Structure formats: structure tokens, C-alpha cells
Amino acid sequence: MKLHVLSLALPLLAAPLTAEEGMWLPRQIPLLAPQLAAAGLELEPRRLAELTGDPLGAVVSLGGCSASFVSSEGLIVTNHHCITRTLQYNSTPERDLVADGFLAATRADEPQAAPGSYVYVTTELRDVTAEVLAGLSEEVPDAEWDARVERRSRELVDACEAPGGVRCRVASFYEGALFLEIGQIEIRDVRLVYAPAEAIGNFGGEIDNWMWPRHTGDWGFLRAYVGPDGRPADPSPANVPYRPRRWLEVSTEGVEEGDLVWIAGYPGRTYRYRTAAEVRAAREFEMPEYVRWARALITLLEREDERGREVALANYGRQRGYANAMKKYEGILLGLRDGAVERQRAEREAAMRAADGLGPATADVLDQLAAWTARGRERERLDHALDWLGRSSPMLDQAIELWRFAEERAKPDLERAEGYRERDRTRFEQALARAQRSIEPGSDRATLRWALEQALDLPAGQRIAALDRKLAATAVPDDAARLEALLDTLYGGTRIGDLAERQRMAAETGERLAARGDAMLDFARELAPELAARRAFEGERRGAMLRLRPRYLGALERAEGGRLYPDANSTLRFTYGVVTGYAPRDAVRYLPRTTLGGLLAKATGQKPFAPPATLLAAAGRVPRPYIDSRLGDVPVDFLSTCDITGGNSGSPTLDARGRLVGLAFDGNYEGVVSDYRFDSELARTIQVDATYMRFVMDAVDRAHHLLREMGLPVYTAE
């Protein structure tokens, strides 16, 4: 047992393996001091390590996105794409805030953000490794290992949250070598302040998504509100703007090629320490299979969309979600195509096996990891099909969730799975309400049909028994007709599409739900044992990984002679880099900054390349301070070598003095493989330049009061 916490927690935390690679824990920043000084950072690294200090205290999570305070009055800046839901929520048939943008003239005009919008301010990180792992030894079976870690984490969370006003979680770092308890102030009254028109905020749309050169004005503003006592409170007219201890200064100087920049935010998930066999599994099956399903479902939904605007609106979120991940996976697959990542891992593993002093234990760990990969691959098709039942059908997904919630609620709270505890009830109900947007029975049926057709093709040994039983029960001769009969039953006999009904269901026991005789719920109930078996397998695997991975990482660290940063896990991280372009392919060089002139050259007038007339007009008379002297134009977006991933969206990008110079909003297509291996030659963060944001706020959207609130100059007349 000792092996796996050994020297990992801190000795790993020093110099990065390569220049800009690394999503560092705040506590690791002081260890980067020499590199940061050499790179030109003018701040004291020790200061950057302080969670509640300046500037890190200004960086917040929106849950899935990152953001930062930019005024003493709780003003928050994040990405436009992080507040789309809030814009939709506040739109009416007469007034489309997504398309037209929004600007609250006064605080009284700031509408509530969509339900489920939170602002999380990290205030505490506490090492709880000893508590979490106490008493766990090699003899503990894998499933039990996982269960105990989960249980202790829940206990710690409950104790942490007991005083109130704080949301806690226990996060595993280095894949189980380090556990940190994270305490966050949870602000639940969040309001919409300002967003540019979609034609600015999502300029380039799906076509430019993941792409450079880019001309997207991907920003939006929220405001955090709290009770008059300054503590988080439910939304109320009595609430007042939250007064953060820290907020960021927005730079009026901008960035130049070669400048040091750094980013603080909440990256979601990376896989940098995966073995060769695990990378191969992702390349051979997981990602291509995702792409195949996503492409098929998008095509089906596009056909459904032709039925009308209502249908298209319901399907919009699903299509964008599939498309976004599909394009990312396509990019990763391209990056993995030449086999270099797998080769590097295989060589590394061979070196680890061969290294003196690592002993047979390392070989044993590698063998066990390999065995787990093999076990996973034996059931990968079944698992994929099970996972995608809900992904293919918002209605079946709701049924599965409701049934699961009823099952979990039958247990004592402390034994329920994360997401189904009493503390999760509000979020669960918000999710029910949110799902309503994507429910469109005709489209639902079309995509579920496809998912079930795929399930019918599963090989023996990986069949979904509940589905086979259901189909057999239709007593119809051929496969296609049987499927239609089942779909007729499912969609003809369910009220799952009705939000009020679902809200009632959410309060019912399993027995009551079963007694409803709702066809979709019944299908979810019949699928439940297989879904539970899938989770049990995952739990056992997770336990094994918690046992094995820290040893693997320890051996890796010794074999490589380098120091490691932990994979991303949606906790606050620090990354630094430099503003620079890249060479995407032979004979092509990308410069690191785009311009307003470039945006205009791209403007076809057709969506998503149709900038608003107000921008075109303002482009004709740009106040001089917004013109970058080197570009001779207004800068729009820029690249940096910072190391980010999904979840970092909305993160502030700061300069050497800690001033906000941009907002990270995307990675580049050629670099997305960096979720698996960071390639400093190719991986780039795409950020919108704060100068462009200021220009649009000043000359296009006339958000002068917000500029003043941020202490920024205004150059155009009111």
C-alpha cells in the first residue's frame, strides 16, 4: 500500500517535462519559480499559489466553464458559449437574446441566469489523502477499494459542508496518489449582464470551431448576487451584488507576439498518463465509434429539422454537442494516426520494465493495467451501446435517470451515488427542467431507432438482454418490424415527455413508478440491472486503478527522471506559455494574432460569417487606442502555448503583471491530441483578445457603464 503515495505528492511537483506543458496545481506554482522568472513573469510565484489571493482569488468556476471577477461589484466575465443557455432561457418569441445579444442598462435590468447556473469560488484545498486511504491494503478487493474511497469522500464532503454556505468535493489527483478536499463558496443567484450578438460571440460557428485562424468574440458577462448578509442565497430581489475579495484588472496594453501569458481555470479531463494499450483502445474503438454515432445522429436530426423551426430548436443543443465532440475526436484521431503517441508509451513502458531498481513490482503493475485494458475491450461494444442509449434519446435518458434516482433514494443518503444524494436534489430537478428543451418525440424516436439498430448488431456475449427480451415480446417476425413495434409501444405509452409529469415522477418510489405502467420508464427499469452491472464493472476498474495507477505514476516519474503534474480533473489549475503561432503543416505558418480586417475579409454575409451592421459601421471609425501598432488593426483573437482543455472555457488569460489580456475559449484542431500527449510544437490555446472585447463594448455595443465599472476608458460618444 505504501508504494502508491510514496514520494508522489510533492517531489513530483517541480520542473515541467517541456517548456509550456503542464496544468499545475496552485501549490506547485512556487516550484516553477525559476522557469516563470525566466519567462518574464513579474509577479511573485508564491503569491500565485494563494487560492484566495490576488489574482487567483478572482478566478471562479461556473461548473463546466471557467470565469473571473472583473469588478468589485461581482461582475464576471466568461465565454459567450458558456452563457448560451442563459441567453436562451431569457429569450422570448419576440426577443432572441442569442441572436441579438443583450445589455442590461442598469442592475435592475439584469435578469436571472438559467436555472442551474452557479458560481463557485474555490476557498480551500485540504490534503485528505491519509483519511481517504486509511486502512486500504493490497488485499482489499478492487470493488471494495472503490466503494470505501467513495464512502469516505462522502463523509468528508458532509463534514465539510456542515457549516453551510460552502460546496465541497474530494478530488483524486495523480489518479489516486493524492486526494484534496476542495471547498467552494457556491453562489446561486447569478444574473445576465451583457452578451454580444451571436454574429460576434459565435462568429465562425461550427465551421470555425476548433480552428485557427479565428475571429470569434467569445465573451459574455454575468453578475454574482448574494443575500444582504453577504452570504450565498437563493435568487431574490432583495439580494445584492457579491463583493469578491479579488477581481482582475483588464489590461489596456494588450499582448504582442512573444509575450508571456498565463491562465487559471478549471480544465476538465486529460489522459496524459494513459498506457499504450489504453491509447490504442481509444484510437481503435472509443473515438471512431463516437464519431460514427455522432455523424449518424446528426444526419438523422438534420432530416428531422426539416419539419420546422420548433423541431430544429429542440435538436440544436444535441447537434452542437455531438458535432463539437466529434470534431475534437476527429482531430485527436488525426493526431494519433501516425502512431507516435502509442510508440512513445510502449517505449516508455518497456523502459520502465527494464529500469534497474524498479523491480518486478513495476512489471506487475503494467501487467495488471494491461489485463484491465483487455477486460474493458472484451465488453467495449456492449458498454458503448449502453452508454449511448441515453445519449441517443433524451426521453429514454430521463426515464433512466428517474428510475435511478428512485433506486438510490431507497438507500441511506450516505450510501447513495454522487449526484443522487439529498444535497443533489435541486440540481437533479434543474436537470429535469433543462432536459425539456431537447425533448422532441419525433426526433427522439429517429435517433433511438438508430441506437437500437446498432444494439441489434452487437455480438454474442455483448448483447443487451433487456432489449432482446423486449423485441422478442413483440411477437413480430422480422427485425425491422419488431423494432418499429417496440418504438410504437415506447412512444405511444409514455408521459416522460411531459415536464410536470417528470417532476411528479421525481418524487415517487420505484414501486409507484413501476405501477404507472409507463412504457419508457418500464424499459428503463428493465435496462437497469444491465446498467448497474456496467457501473459495477466501472467501480471495480476504478478501484483497481486507484490501487495501480499511483504505483505506475511513481515508476514513471523515476523512469523519466522528470516531474509530473496531475491530469486535469475539473480543479483549479495554472498554466503558462507564450503568444506564438505554429506550423500546422508543410509550407504553412499560422501567425498568432488575427485582426478585424481579417474578420471583415471572412464576412460573407451568410451565417456564421455575417457580422452585425453595427460592427461593420464601427470598423470604419475605430478609436485609435484599439488599434495595435504592430498589426495596424484591431486585434481579435490570439494564440498561446498555454496548456488547457475543455472546462477551461472562459478562463482569464493574464499577462506578466497579472492583468487580463484575453479569454481562453478553444484549442486548435492540430493540437487537440494534447489531451493524450501535449505537443508543444502544435498545441495552442485560442483566446479572444481583451482589446477586441473593449472595442466592441465601446464602439459597437456601447456597454460604456460596464467599461467604467471595470475602470476602463471609453472612447466613443454615448
Place this chain on the structure above:
Amino acid sequence: MKLHVLSLALPLLAAPLTAEEGMWLPRQIPLLAPQLAAAGLELEPRRLAELTGDPLGAVVSLGGCSASFVSSEGLIVTNHHCITRTLQYNSTPERDLVADGFLAATRADEPQAAPGSYVYVTTELRDVTAEVLAGLSEEVPDAEWDARVERRSRELVDACEAPGGVRCRVASFYEGALFLEIGQIEIRDVRLVYAPAEAIGNFGGEIDNWMWPRHTGDWGFLRAYVGPDGRPADPSPANVPYRPRRWLEVSTEGVEEGDLVWIAGYPGRTYRYRTAAEVRAAREFEMPEYVRWARALITLLEREDERGREVALANYGRQRGYANAMKKYEGILLGLRDGAVERQRAEREAAMRAADGLGPATADVLDQLAAWTARGRERERLDHALDWLGRSSPMLDQAIELWRFAEERAKPDLERAEGYRERDRTRFEQALARAQRSIEPGSDRATLRWALEQALDLPAGQRIAALDRKLAATAVPDDAARLEALLDTLYGGTRIGDLAERQRMAAETGERLAARGDAMLDFARELAPELAARRAFEGERRGAMLRLRPRYLGALERAEGGRLYPDANSTLRFTYGVVTGYAPRDAVRYLPRTTLGGLLAKATGQKPFAPPATLLAAAGRVPRPYIDSRLGDVPVDFLSTCDITGGNSGSPTLDARGRLVGLAFDGNYEGVVSDYRFDSELARTIQVDATYMRFVMDAVDRAHHLLREMGLPVYTAE
């Protein structure tokens, strides 16, 4: 009458309007001496003006492509895509020379090129302006003007060709201000020597067509043969290699960024002196309509292709032809989109009208040109539909051609149209044979159906009367059924798809053809009056242009204060430039040279990105002399600012000392608008680097004897 030949013929011929713009007549080169010296040319410009001198005497036309002699034994190098037809012609079911390439081990192994392959060596240019225009005055009606010019040209051609062994034409320059009689030795025994595999010669295929960065090895070798007496002769085993007076030396030094290069070749057609209204007509109707038709026909043919390999092979040429022009027009439309070209022309025309001393005559010319454009636009839909009847159906095209040939043959030879005279008979018969490759009745019917559907949508006043009559005659109620009935008749009642039958038809009179009762021929016969009316309109317009354009150009020259080069017209031209990249769009820079490493990075293993195993193997052990020291790799393709267009394919690109450093094979997408206006910032010629050609010939295809024949070193073992 005087106005239009005034000072134009020579005073125009001096400095170019911008640095690298200009497709110069050889006789103009000495006038460029200062610029050429400044650019670094080490050759005497006067020497470059000599048609039969060194090096211009080595540059030849293949009719549609350009090429050059590279040995004293008649060895010719051109583009791979210029000899595809010859490779197909020599392929057998067992041996696909397009796919696999070909190398003749000895001269005895050099097979005949496809029928219709000629090599033209320009030996004489004679100013015949006075003869052509003698007696033409303003009073001569436009149609008559055209007819007289045509007639005199034919008389001059006949006189020129009388001694034998030479092919002549009279070409109009400056749109009628200058007429040159061009005499060319016509070599008609042409043989195939060597071509790389398609995976090298057409690497990147349709996807990379018109695109940079590029990695295409677009070269192929032919050899010219003549009779034992050294004069052109019909193909015969007794023939011997032609011994040209001049051949090019292939450089072993290569090019670098910034080097001067120049190109001699036969550019086909440009429109640099079109008026604003003419450009608008092309932008609004001609090009988008081409794109629309081409896209529709390609889609239809792709569907037909699914019927099998034979069908796909028959349609291949049509599809590539449509796709190539479509992509070019799309690029031009993109280049015209911002309206800058039309604005520039409109301003120029306004300036011409306003300029002192130009007098009302200029305004009159502009008014007349505008009236002609308007007349053309009134019938543009009809003309387009008529032109595309044959383009949409190789079978109907053959019927139209055969009927026309019969009509023309009824006239005295001197009165027949170009292409239908006795001197054209061999070519006509070769074209009949060549058409057989593209005849596939199912596909023909599918695309003709589409064309006729479009014709049914023509507005009143632009209807095809013969088609309307035909359809009415079917006595079927609805449009679609009528069309099917007509198609049933056409394809059920024709022998036009049979080559032997067509060959017989080519010898028959109109009466005999009519008596056949062949449905397709009958349709062509019924269409003939409307096609003739279309030609008559074109003749009248041509006459008007011959009358007006020289005056327009004269006024333009005086208004601009610059000197003009003539638009491309498939005659020998000279262009020079520099090896340099470009900025295709905001934040993107293209370097001017690609590398073997870049080719390998593009190699997916899927067509058209699947280099042969022999290339992959050779890439692993490249002889040092092929490695460019600056690139650290084998150069593959490079860009220059030379000014070319279609017809220049295969042209030698030469260095400051006149050595061959590459072969021009394409223009870049962003620059194709240069057919209308040359944009020195964006227009680039794409050439394959002679170093790559030498490397492949040496290390991949082992064409060692050819390298030695060219006096080039060989670095790999036999």
C-alpha cells in the same frame, strides 16, 4: 478605321503595369530589359526574343499544354496530366499505366502516344495585320467584318501551309489590333517515354487541385519522332528521334526563395481587358451557371458510377473536366466577390470617358461595348442551354458535330469554318475516336435529361424551339413523361454510340445522314438552325469586338499611361517572377516550397494521398545531392509570381541562366481570379521542382538512362 491600329502594335509593348504581371510576346522581351536585369536575369533579353534561339527554341506546344525539349534526341518533358490520355491509350486490362506509371527501357519500347498527340514547334511569327484588315472600314457591318477577317485568315493559312511540313494559324492580339501569322513545325509521331505512378504524378488528386501547399510530381516524358529525312511524318517504325535545334539544360542547383524564374509556354485565354459590365456578366451568370450545371452533372454521374467500373471509367474524364473548371470558377467567383475588380473597371471606364483629349469617340466605344454586353445578356440563358446540350451529352455532341461537318463539307473548302476544313479531317476523325471513351448511354441519358429539364425552364423569348417541337410531338400529357418519351426515342433509335458507325457518318452528306432516320442525328439536325443562329450572333459580336476593342485598348493605354501586353490566346508567351510565398488570409502565411517530409505527413495511405511503396522506401535513403540545404529535405513543389493560365501546363520554369528548374502545372486557388485581374499579392504559379523529379527518376523509378540522356548525374545503384 485608322483609329484602331494606330499606335497599338508596338508602343504598347514596354514596361509592365506591375512587377510580375504580364504574359509577354517574345518580341516584347527586349523592351523588358531594365526590369529583367534588375530582377537578376543573367541572359541577354534580345536572345530570349528569338523564337528559334536558345532557350526559346526548346519550348513547344502540345496543343492545350506546353512542353520543352530536354535532350538532343527529341526527349520532351511536360506535365503528367498532359499525357494522361496517352497513358490510358496504352493501358490494357492487365497493365494500368495511369496507376502504375511507365518507363520505356529502350527507344524500341517507346509506344505511340494517343491519336491526336502532336508536338508544335513555333518557328515563325509574321505580322499580317495589314493584310487581314485591308479595306475594312467603319461602314462594314459587324457580321461582315468578322467574315472577312476569317476568310483572309484562311487564305493566309493556306498560303503559309502550302510548302508543307508546317501548320499555320493567324492569331489576333490586343483583340484585333495586331494579327500574327504563326508557323509551327507539326510533329505527328509522338511516343511515350516515361511517367511516374499516378500516386506521384497526381498526388493529392482532385482534393489538392488548384491548392497550395502541394506535393504533386506532375511530370511525364515524351519523344518526338520524324521521318529519316528529318521532316515530320506519320507514325512509322522507320521514323527516327527528332533532333531539335535547341533543348534545355536541367539545373542541378535548384531554386531558393527569392530567386528569379521565368516561364515560356502557351497560355490559353485571359480576360484582363474586360469591361465592368462584362466582368459582371461573368460573375452574375456565366460562372455561377457553369458551377451549378457542373455540380449537378457530377452528382448525377457519381450515381451512375455505382453501376460498375466500366461506367465509372467512361465518366471519369467528364467528371474531372467539370470538376476542374468548376473549382476554378468557384475560385474566381471568390476573388470577384468583394466587387473590387468591377469597381476598378468602372472607375477606369469613367476615367476614360472623362480624360481630356480622348474625345467623344471613346465614350462612343464604351457605349457600343455596353450595348453588346446588354444584347448578350438578353439571350444568355438560351445561349448557355444551347452550349451545354453537347457538354451534357457526349452522344448528342457527336451528333451535332457530325451534322455540322456534313453541312460545312457542302461548301467550298475556303468557306468552311475553322475545324471543319479538309486540313482538319484527320483531327476530326481522331476526335470521333476519342469521344468513344466517354460514351456510356445510361450516364449520357441521365445528364442529357438534366440539361433538357433546364431548357424547359427557359423563359419565353429564350426557348429552344426544336426541343419544344420535339416534346410537343410526343403527345404525352405532362412535362416529365414527355421528356422520358423523348429520351426513349433518342436513345432507342440511335447508332451514334457506335464508333464504326460514326466513322461512316463522317463520310456522308447531309441528305444521307437525314435518310438514316437516326433519332439523335435527327435531333441534332433540328437543333442545327438554332445553333447556327447562335454562331451567327457570335460572329456578329466578334466582328463588333474586332472593330471596337482595339479602340478601347488604345484609349485604355492612353488613360492609364501604362503599356499593355495582349491577353493570352494560346500563343507563345514569356512571363517572369520570383520564388515567393503569399498570405492567403488573415494570420496565415504560405511558404513557397514544399518538402518530401510534408508529402509523407500528408500520406494517409488512401487515394489520392497514397504514395507508392517505392517512394516511401526511397525517402528513407535520399542521396545527399537531392537534399536542399535550406529545407534540410528534398524540395517537391514551389511557388513563383509568374503570370500563367490554363495552357501553360507543362511549361518549363527556368532560372536566371535559362536552366530548367521546374515545370509549371497549376495556379493557386486564391489567385485564379487573375484571369480577370492579376493580383500580385495573391496570384502564384505552382511548379514541380526539378530536384524532386530528378530524385524520383533516380531513386524511385530508376530512369537512369533518361537522366544520363539529359546529362544529369545518377546517385543510386542500377
